[in-house]
Amino acid sequence: MEFKCTAKSQLLSKLATNDQHGENSPYFDGWKAYDSDPFHPTKNPSGVIQMGLAENQLSFDLIEEWIKKNPGASICTHEGVNSFRDIAIFQDYHGLHEFRNAVAKFMEKTRGGRASFDPDRIVMAGGATGANELLMFCLADPGDGFLVPTPYYPGFDRDLRWRTGIQLLPVKCKSANNFKITKEALEEAYENALNSNIKVKGLIIANPSNPLGTTMNKSTLKDIVTFINHKKIHLVCDEIYAATVFRGPNFTGISEIIQEIECDRDLIHLVYSLSKDMGLPGFRVGIVYSYNDIVVNCGRKMSSFGLVSSQTQHLLASLLSDEEFVDKYLFESAKRLANRHDRFTKGLEEVGIKCLESNAGLFGWMDLRGLLKEATFESEMELWRVIINDVKLNVSPGSSFHCDEPGWFRVCFANMDDETVGIALGRIRMFVGKGKEEMQGTKKQRKQWKRSNLRLSFSSMMYDEKMIVSSPRIMSPQSPLVRART
Secondary structure: OHHHHHHHHOOOOHHHHOOOOOOOOHHHHHHHHHHHOEOEOOOEOOOEEEOOOOOOOOOHHHHHHHHHHOHHHOOOOOOOHHHHHHHHOOOOOOOOHHHHHHHHHHHHHHOOOOOOOOHHHEEEEEHHHHHHHHHHHHHOOOOOEEEEEOOOOOOHHHHHHOOOOOEEEEEOOOHHHOOOOOHHHHHHHHHHHHHOOOOEEEEEEEOOOOOOOOOOOHHHHHHHHHHHHHHOOEEEEEOOOHHHOOOOOOOOOHHHHOOOOOOOHHHEEEEEEOOOOOOOHHHOEEEEEEOOHHHHHHHHHHHHHOOOOHHHHHHHHHHHHOHHHHHHHHHHHHHHHHHHHHHHHHHHHOOOOEEOOOOOOOEEEEEOHHHOOOOOHHHHHHHHHHHHHHHOEEOEEHHHHOOOOOOEEEEEOOOOOHHHHHHHHHHHHHHHHHHHHHHHHOOOOOOOOOHHHHOOOHHHOEEEOOOOOOOOOOOOOOOOEEEOOO
């Protein structure tokens, strides 16, 4: 069998047989654990709760309401079928004019009207994944490097380098200053790359940050623009969470910054999407917005490999052009995200777990350093395996985000209903509470809290739908009760 597999692999390309996709990461292993045992409130109440997926499901009802009121926006309805032939025929890779106009206006609105966007510079791609890769193909050659501040989204390893062959060079950011990007860290990473004979072609940043849930201030953004301008390297700004900012400070996009300082605009490029701000990842709408004419022209040609369907463009053009709806959606979405964020983080605080202070995103950057046996990534992985296998929560360890410090975890809170949030908090409460009880019981004998004292036997848990829940803050009466046998 091994000989056959080896022989078959020799017939395939290096791309098909390498392991650079990034799938061999705890980030994706957590997804696999969920897929093999997914939580369901009645069918599988002891299953793994998916808290590793950054989806915005809190405002689906607003979009559903709009669709019902505007059946003509879809070519698959009696009211909209008259547009079927125009949409069904071949469309070139520029995209529908009305769609690009609507996206440009939406991008302007999500940035508070402080920057405008030219519809003719909008290039479509298959989600942010396709948009990021498209830009790398335009900006760099195999072997070239892009600086990336840590911690960063694990999918960048796939999106940016798997097929392009570029290298990602970490800019190490520390918890001491809340993981903010500094000029010193940028210079150090750049010099390290040069000393390793790596050609640095650019810097990519995520603003708002995934996984931190923070936004960059003007001072930091100006420093970044000054840095790339001086080095004559590209700046790619991933702004796919722009409209998930749920409290101040307001989001500042790179398009606003380059209006205030002098720079070579040919070096500035944006990645945008409707996956996070509108909660529509299944629509696969990715956008490249570049200030470089050559990149726009080349990107359009490349976009033919991953276009957004005309049917999707047609529907979204109508939805995003409805300014009354957009205003209502953005306001209500931010309000709901703030409420969910506050409920979840306050629930964690009640058991002594803190998150990095944040104002955006669909997740929290959870600090579990106090639960580690030792301040090592090995201990982080041990704790992660307990949380996945025993507590049955899919959270993502910081090491999968290339965090330089062990003990941080990203936990998503906007991809589930209120009852599931309550169940998740209940499991965390039991996990931490049990650990504290055992630690106190052995305090006189041992000062070090070993992992064995932290581990809960969640395999012996009972889920009894008939029990009445005593704390509505943790679970609703309709939810299954999580009860540990002692």
